[in-house]
Amino acid sequence: MRVGNIGYIMQMDKTLVSIIEDHDVIRTHVTKYLNMQSDFETHIIASSVEGFFETYKKNKDDKSHVLLLDIGLPGKSGLEAIPDLLEVMPDLEIIMLTTYEEETKILKALCTGASAYLSKKSSLEEIANTVRIVKDGGSYMSPSIAREIVDHLVGGKKSKATILTSRQREILEMLVDGKSYKEISSSLFISLETVRTHIKKMYKVLHVNNKAQAISKYLKGEIK
Helix, strand or coil: CCCCCCEECCCCCCEEEEEECCCHHHHHHHHHHHHHCCCEEEEEEECCHHHHHHHHCCCCCCCCCEEEECCCCCCCCHHHHHHHHHHHCCCCEEEEEECCCCHHHHHHHHHCCCCEEEECCCCHHHHHHHHHHHHCCCCEECHHHHHHHHHHHHCCCHHHCCCCCHHHHHHHHHHHCCCCHHHHHHHHCCCHHHHHHHHHHHHHHHCCCCHHHHHHHHHCCCCC
16 A cells, blocks of 8 residues: 555455545545545545545556546546546546536536546535445436436427427436436336337437436537
8 A cells, every 4th residue: 555645555346446536634534534434545646636546557457447537636627537537547437526517518528538527525425325326326416416417408408309209208317317227217106128229329319428428418409
């Protein structure tokens, strides 16, 4: 284990969670809480994107599963780093953990590959649960952030989404609201496989590959 602003721990049977956060207190508290969870192990802990890559390059075969990423960082920002991170780790799930709640930053993060967007006001329990959600293939946003997106989505833009079925729109709204596939399955009383089928069909209709791209099309008014 490396001490200082960069730490490195590995255990293959657990979800490996890395953190890039320049605030010492937040970084320390989140790291400590995640290490208390039986299903997590902190992996690379850094105060900057550059610090993260410095540690990563020492063992490129050892990749994180989930990354908690701040936006306002010294050096390269979290938003700027997303494409670079996904280029070297395509399977990495990125959770934005930040004080920024502006719509433009939220959309940019989602559209460039982030799986979730959390406010730093979130509890440690919510952060841990979000890691579990994205590790299982879901997406999540803090309620205050999600509501802003949902209101925009189902407001003036909703009538343009006529190419989607009512069930597809319902599922998309639940995804934006932070629901995992399992939660959607339970809420709608349909099987998990049926949820996946609806989502695959929805993406095909919208000509997108993921939830972030689908949301982007809604908000840009591109869905007629």
